[in-house]
Amino acid sequence: MLSYILRRIVATLPVMAIVALFVFSLLYIAPGDPAVVIAGDQASPEDVERIRQSLGLDRPFLVQFGSWVWRILHGDLGTSIFTNLPVSAMIGQRLGPTLSLMIVTLLLTIVVAVPLGVVAAWKAGSLIDRVIMGFAVFGFSLPVFVVGYMLAYIFALELEWLPVQGYTPRAQGFWPWLENLILPAVALGCVYIALVARITRAAMLEVLQQDYIRTAKAKGLGQGGILFIHALKNAAVPIVTVIGIGIALLIGGAVVTESVFAIPGLGRLTIDAILRRDYPVIQGIVLLFSFVYVLVNLMIDVVYTLVDPRIRY
Amino acid sequence: MSEDLLRIDDLHVAFSTRRGTVEAVRGVTLTVKAGEMLGLVGESGSGKSVTGFATTRLLDAAGRVTGGKILFRGQDVTKLRGDDLRQLQGAAMSMIFQNPRAALNPIRAIGLQIADAILTHKRISKEAARAEALELLRAVQIRDPEARMNAYPHELSGGMCQRVMIAIAISCNPALLIADEPTTGLDVTTQKVVMDLLADIAAARGMATILITHDLGLAARYCRRIAVMERGRIVEEASPSILFSAPQHAYTRRLVAASPTATSRIEDLVTEEERERYATVVTKPRQERAHGTPPLLEVRKLAKRFDQGSAAVADFSMTMAGGESVGLVGESGSGKSTTSRMICRLIDPSEGDIVFDGQSIGHVAARDFHRSPLRKDIQMVFQDPNESLNPRFTAFDCIAHPLMRLDGMRAGEALRKRVEECAERVGLPLDLLPRFPHQLSGGQKARVGIARAIACRPRLLVLDEPTAALDVSVQAVVLQLLDRLRRENDIALLFVSHDLNVVRMLCDRTIVLRNGGIVEQGESRALFDNPKTDYTRKLVEAIPHIETGPTLAAAL
Numbered sequence: 001m002l003s004y005i006l007r008r009i010v011a012t013l014p015v016m017a018i019v020a021l022f023v024f025s026l027l028y029i030a031p032g033d034p035a036v037v038i039a040g041d042q043a044s045p046e047d048v049e050r051i052r053q054s055l056g057l058d059r060p061f062l063v064q065f066g067s068w069v070w071r072i073l074h075g076d077l078g079t080s081i082f083t084n085l086p087v088s089a090m091i092g093q094r095l096g097p098t099l100s101l102m103i104v105t106l107l108l109t110i111v112v113a114v115p116l117g118v119v120a121a122w123k124a125g126s127l128i129d130r131v132i133m134g135f136a137v138f139g140f141s142l143p144v145f146v147v148g149y150m151l152a153y154i155f156a157l158e159l160e161w162l163p164v165q166g167y168t169p170r171a172q173g174f175w176p177w178l179e180n181l182i183l184p185a186v187a188l189g190c191v192y193i194a195l196v197a198r199i200t201r202a203a204m205l206e207v208l209q210q211d212y213i214r215t216a217k218a219k220g221l222g223q224g225g226i227l228f229i230h231a232l233k234n235a236a237v238p239i240v241t242v243i244g245i246g247i248a249l250l251i252g253g254a255v256v257t258e259s260v261f262a263i264p265g266l267g268r269l270t271i272d273a274i275l276r277r278d279y280p281v282i283q284g285i286v287l288l289f290s291f292v293y294v295l296v297n298l299m300i301d302v303v304y305t306l307v308d309p310r311i312r313y
Numbered sequence: 314m315s316e317d318l319l320r321i322d323d324l325h326v327a328f329s330t331r332r333g334t335v336e337a338v339r340g341v342t343l344t345v346k347a348g349e350m351l352g353l354v355g356e357s358g359s360g361k362s363v364t365g366f367a368t369t370r371l372l373d374a375a376g377r378v379t380g381g382k383i384l385f386r387g388q389d390v391t392k393l394r395g396d397d398l399r400q401l402q403g404a405a406m407s408m409i410f411q412n413p414r415a416a417l418n419p420i421r422a423i424g425l426q427i428a429d430a431i432l433t434h435k436r437i438s439k440e441a442a443r444a445e446a447l448e449l450l451r452a453v454q455i456r457d458p459e460a461r462m463n464a465y466p467h468e469l470s471g472g473m474c475q476r477v478m479i480a481i482a483i484s485c486n487p488a489l490l491i492a493d494e495p496t497t498g499l500d501v502t503t504q505k506v507v508m509d510l511l512a513d514i515a516a517a518r519g520m521a522t523i524l525i526t527h528d529l530g531l532a533a534r535y536c537r538r539i540a541v542m543e544r545g546r547i548v549e550e551a552s553p554s555i556l557f558s559a560p561q562h563a564y565t566r567r568l569v570a571a572s573p574t575a576t577s578r579i580e581d582l583v584t585e586e587e588r589e590r591y592a593t594v595v596t597k598p599r600q601e602r603a604h605g606t607p608p609l610l611e612v613r614k615l616a617k618r619f620d621q622g623s624a625a626v627a628d629f630s631m632t633m634a635g636g637e638s639v640g641l642v643g644e645s646g647s648g649k650s651t652t653s654r655m656i657c658r659l660i661d662p663s664e665g666d667i668v669f670d671g672q673s674i675g676h677v678a679a680r681d682f683h684r685s686p687l688r689k690d691i692q693m694v695f696q697d698p699n700e701s702l703n704p705r706f707t708a709f710d711c712i713a714h715p716l717m718r719l720d721g722m723r724a725g726e727a728l729r730k731r732v733e734e735c736a737e738r739v740g741l742p743l744d745l746l747p748r749f750p751h752q753l754s755g756g757q758k759a760r761v762g763i764a765r766a767i768a769c770r771p772r773l774l775v776l777d778e779p780t781a782a783l784d785v786s787v788q789a790v791v792l793q794l795l796d797r798l799r800r801e802n803d804i805a806l807l808f809v810s811h812d813l814n815v816v817r818m819l820c821d822r823t824i825v826l827r828n829g830g831i832v833e834q835g836e837s838r839a840l841f842d843n844p845k846t847d848y849t850r851k852l853v854e855a856i857p858h859i860e861t862g863p864t865l866a867a868a869l
Contacts, residue, residue, distance in 0.1 A: 211415040214371055218410075219430040219481060220403035229429075230418050308420050309465045 001305070008301060012294045019290040020072070023283050024065050038081055038279060051081075072287070078280035082273075087284040090269065097167045098265035100177065101257065102250050104185040105192065109246070113193040114239065117200025118227055124205060132197065139194030144253050148187035148260035155183060165262040184261045188253045192246045199242045203235035210234070236307045244300040251289050318386065318521050319345040319368070319489055325380035326360070326367050337363040337376070339545035347488065350515060350522040352532030352553075355542035356568070356784035357755060361525045364542070365491045367391070368523075369408045370398060385489070404434045407482040411494035413474035417466040423477045424450075424462030430484045449480040453510060471645065472503035476510065483514060490515065493525045498781070500644045500811040505855040508535055527784055529572045530857035533557065541565045571789040573814035575856070579796050582789035582818075590740070591793040594800050607671060608632040609805050610656070610773060615665035615675070617651050617829075625651045626829040629665070635772060638799060638806040640820035640837060642813060642852065648829035650777055653809045657693045657775045658682040669773070689719045689769040696778040698758035702750040708761045709746040712736065712768050719769045731768070738801075739764040739794060756787035760794070767798060774798075775807045780815060792819055813856050817841050825849050 027034045035052040036043075043051075052058050056067070071078065077087035120132040156164040162183055168176040207213065208231055216230045255267035266285060273281035304311050326338035338360040345351050355361040366372045368383050370390060383390040385406060393401060410416040418426055427446035428439065435442070443462070450458035453476040466474055475495060482490055492511065496504035512535050515522045526532050532539050533553035540550040541564065548562040560566045571582055580595050610633040617626040626648040633639050641649045655662045658679050667675035669687055677685055692715075695701035702711055712732045716722045722731065733743055741760040750758055759779065766774055776795070780788040796819060799806055810816050816823055817837050824834040825848065833846050844850040 211410060211412060212418040215410065215416045215478070215481070216418070216429070217371055218369060218403055218408045220399045220401070220433045221429060222399065222433075225429070225433075230421070234418065234420055310419060310467050 004305070005298070005302060008298050012298060015294055016291065019294075020069060020287065021065065023286045023290070024068055026283060026286070027279050028061070034279075038277060040277070077284040077287070080273075080278050080281050082276045082278045082281075087280050090281060091266065091284055091288060094264060094266045094269045096169060096265075097263050098254055098258070098267060100167075100170065101181055101184055101188065101254055101263060101265060102247070104178070104181045105189045105250060106243075106247070108185050108189050109192045109196055110243065112189075113196035114200050114232075116193075117197040117239075118204055118232060120197065120201040121204030121208060122223070122227055124201075129201075133201070136194040136198050139190040142190060144187055144191070144256045145260050147190050148184070148257060151183045151187055152261070165260075167261075167263045167265070180261075180263075184257045184263060187260070188250065188257045191253070192249060195246060195249075196239065196242055200235065200239050203238045204231055207231045207235045233307060237304055240300055240303050240307065244296050247296045248293055251292070316347075316387075317344040317384075318347045319523075320384040321364070321368065321381070322384065323381040324364065324367060324378065324383060326363050326372065326376055327379045328373070328376045330375065336379075337545055338367065340381070341542070341545070341547055342381075343540055343547060343550070345489065345521050345523060347521055348515075348519045349538070350512065350524060350536045352536035352539035353523055353525045353542060354527065354529055354532045354539055354568070356527055356786060358544070359542040360545040361542045362493050365408065365493050365523065365525050369406055369491055370402065371408065400434070403430050403482075403487075404485040405487055406489045406491070407485070407487040408491045408493065409475070409478045409482045409495050411497050413478045413495075414466050414469075414471055416478055417474055419466055422463045422465060423469070427477070427480050427484055430481045434485045445484070446480070449484055450477070452483070452514065453477070453480045455480075470503075471499050472507055475499065475507050479507075479511060479514065483518065483520070486518060487520060489521045489523070491523045491525065494527070495524070496531070497527070501813065501855040502644050502851060504531070504857075511535075528857065529556075529568060529785070530574075534857040541568065567786065571786040573785075573789075573812075573818060575814065577814075577818065579792055579818045582793065591797050594797045597800070606634065609635040609637075609670060610807075611668040612656065613666045613668070615652065615655060615667065616663050617648075617655060617660070618663045624663075624829050626655070626662075629826075629829075629831060631824060631831075631834075633773070633805050633807065635805055636799060636803040637822070638796075638808060638820045640816035640823040641807060641809045641826060642811060642816050642823060643826035643832075644811065644852070646828075647826040649809045649826050651829075652826070653693075653775050653777055653807060656773075656807065657691055658685075658688075659693070683718075689715075690772045692766040692769065692771040692774055694762050694766045694774060694776045694779045697782045698755060698762045699750070699782065701762060702758060704750055707747050707749055708736075708741070708753065708757075708764075711761050712746075712764045715765060715768050735764040735768045736760075738767065738798065740790075754787075755783055756790060759783060759787065759791050763791070763794065763798075767802070767804065770802070771804060773805045773807065775809070777809045778811070779808075781810070781812070788815070795819065813841060813852060825852070 027037070033048075035048045035055070035057050038055070039048045039051050056064055068078075075088060077091070079086055080090060083090065116132050120129045123129050152164055155162050163180050167180050170177045213226060213231060216226045221230070254265065255270055257263070258265045258267035259271065269281065270285050272278075273285065321341055321343050324338055324341045325336065328335045328337055341360070341364050343351070353361045353364065363372070363376065366376070367378055368385075368390060370393070372378075378391045385401070390401065417423065424443060424446050427449055428442040431437070431442040431445050432439070447458055447462060450461060455461050455473060455476055461469070466477075469477070495511065496507050499507060508531065511522070514520070524532060524536055533556070537552055538550065539553055539556055540547045541556070541562065542548065543564045549556070549560065549565045551561075556565060557569055560569050573582065580591070612629060612631045615626060615629040616624055618624050629652055631639070641653060643649045651660070654660045656667060658667075658674060658677065661679045662675055665675060666673055669691065672687065674682070674685065674687055682688055706714070709732055712735050713724075713728055716728060716731055717724070722728045732746065736743055736746060739760045741757065741764055745753060745757060750761070753761065762779070779795070780791050783791060792815065795806060798804055806819070808816060808820055820837050822834065823837045823840050825832045825840070825846070827848050833840065833844070833849050840849065841853055844853055
């Protein structure tokens with residue numbers, strides 16, 4: 001098992017290398033001279049030259065890439081052009097809120113979507129099934145920011161149950177932290193819940209037709225035992241896959257959600273960096289997200305082997 | 314006489330389908346006494362399994378009991394709800410199924426699966442349930458039961474999986490066990506071991522059993538009373554000896570006539586569809602091959618090793634003449650399918666050579682063989698006509714595809730003619746050609762599979778258990794069809810099967826395989842009548858023959 005994980009980690013190295021190359025090339029893919037791009041519209045030729053020198057843009061591409069990778073491997077993501085702060089420190093500051101939002105959304109999704117999907121499959125064709133699937137279509141169709149503003153209006157402005165926006169660090173207590181995350185997590189989770197519920201239903205429907213479910217019934221097992229012990233675990237592989245893919249969705253959604261609810265997270269940082277053309281920050285964030293995604297994929301593969309003994313490592 | 318344990322009274326079961334309601338069971342009445350083993354025999358669609366599922370209350374959501382009663386110990390099973398029902402299922406009444414591997418949860422250790430059944434019905438600790446499960450594994454004679462407790466179904470053979478199913482079914486000492494085709498798909502020796510075990514357990518525990526099967530021979534061997542079902546009704550009920558010596562109902566007569574016995578020949582099998590065409594062909598004398606004709610197929614010292622394992626096949630040599638039929642028999646795991654696939658050039662041999670019509674093809678990589686001009690000459694018919702036809706291809710597409718790929722034909726009039734000619738040769742009505750596999754019966758699908766294989770006029774047809782999934786009457790038709798094609802078109806047949814009765818009828822010669830090596834070979838009839846090795850004898854004896862008279866009564 002351990003050697004399998006190690007092998008998988010080694011296998012992710014080429015992927016990360018390609019991602020790194022792409023991220024680094026971002027600056028060069030943008031039209032024009034990178035130094036001019038970074039310096040902005042009002043910069044004098046001297047400014048441009050200074051930036052070119054300080055960023056080493058006058059050296060050959062591969063040399064630049066090599067030294068960039070070398071610095072990253074030493075934990076140095078470069079310095080923000082706009083704030084002159086180290087990129088790693090800027091990301092570090094913003095990591096907490098985004099991570100909190102994503103974890104709360106993920107938990108919410110699993111707790112809500114999987115049981116919904118199971119019930120829909122169990123009662124397939126019934127009114128409950130149609131209501132759940134109707135909700136799923138609805139959840140799919142509504143953009144995150146629409147749901148976000150609607151929730152904020154109803155639960156924060158009208159009912160005053162929850163704060164409108166903002167973020168409180170975990171260190172200042174569990175409830176204040178969670179209170180601020182509920183509405184964003186629900187808004188962000190809508191699409192995700194709809195997706196996972198649908199997949200759970202489909203996977204469960206397939207499994208419930210298998211012979212071994214009939215065997216479980218023949219043994220006299222109760223409905224709960226059949227659904228959760230025998231069926232759900234067999235349906236787990238596609239469900240886990242979609243939850244994993246959904247994390248990529250969350251990353252994209254977090255950017256929008258953080259703007260709507262004024263959460264000082266990585267999403268906001270990303271938008272700010274893009275608007276300011278702060279390339280070192282953009283590169284750092286994209287690299288981080290890619291790394292997280294590769295890591296999630298690895299975790300999914302490990303979960304497969306835990307769920308299904310037929311998948312060998 | 315003891316009170317009836319189970320009394321089914323005028324049972325009707327209907328399924329609601331897209332095309333309306335279909336009556337699967339139409340007025341079945343039967344009784345089972347405590348401790349007796351009743352055979353419920355019929356072909357697919359006869360309603361025998363549906364009767365079983367109605368009794369154990371395991372019908373699909375679409376199925377509904379529309380009339381009649383199922384009285385188990387005087388209680389009407391069809392009216393039970395909730396906890397009363399669950400106390401019945403798996404406890405007083407249990408069921409084992411066809412295809413044991415699919416019937417077990419693939420990702421749950423078998424020890425746990427047995428313990429599940431125990432814990433559902435008994436208030437005991439998990440440890441005690443585990444100990445009981447271990448005891449049950451011993452009872453069903455699984456070797457090394459402690460280690461097997463943690464095994465998963467995919468790590469066990471089909472026979473072992475069925476033993477585990479039996480262990481689950483008997484875990485709460487039921488009074489009635491319904492076995493739905495328990496040994497279909499297992500090879501003959503495994504079938505005998507599993508059925509003997511089931512019979513012993515039933516006898517030792519005084520458990521009544523309903524054996525649902527399409528195999529008359531099997532029912533005759535283990536049951537004193539057999540009920541024959543046709544189209545949702547029981548048409549005849551009698552002891553095996555009476556059933557075989559003097560069948561009353563026309564359907565029973567047909568079924569008995571279509572069942573191969575130890576002495577029957579292909580022409581003896583009574584079929585409706587194929588008989589006439591077959592009769593005209595079989596009477597023509599076969600032309601003798603001129604002396605010195607080189608063999609069509611020569612296999613030299615073939616071996617196959619899968620990664621890091623021991624050899625699946627080793628040192629296999631054989632020759633076949635054009636138009637000859639050779640049987641390849643053995644238990645599962647004997648290497649017969651591996652051998653046939655190497656000869657078909659679907660997998661690569663590790664050693665040895667295959668010479669077809671003077672050309673060495675053993676070294677052409679399997680994945681390149683489709684480009685070889687000889688691909689047309691060696692074709693294959695697969696085991697399960699349901700699984701081996703593309704569900705999105707019509708019968709026409711299935712047959713046309715190899716013609717387009719291998720004969721370079723284009724869509725058009727010529728292709729249509731060729732496909733129709735193939736269909737004609739295998740006796741497939743032309744109006745069925747636009748249909749998709751799910752719209753065809755098992756026998757029709759088998760014909761499509763054969764038509765596809767003969768479309769490019771091959772000289773060697775490799776058949777991997779082509780009748781294993783078919784009803785006896787359909788099997789009889791397919792056998793006559795194959796033998797007719799062989800005689801008409803001089804196609805050599807390499808017939809892989811565990812059904813020795815069938816091999817004996819169809820094949821001139823038989824090769825017996827065990828653990829990847831040839832044990833014995835020779836002229837089929839002589840080989841089976843007079844086996845030289847214990848292994849062949851065991852195989853022959855394991856076939857459930859239809860016997861009548863005192864030998865059977867003595868065996869029981």
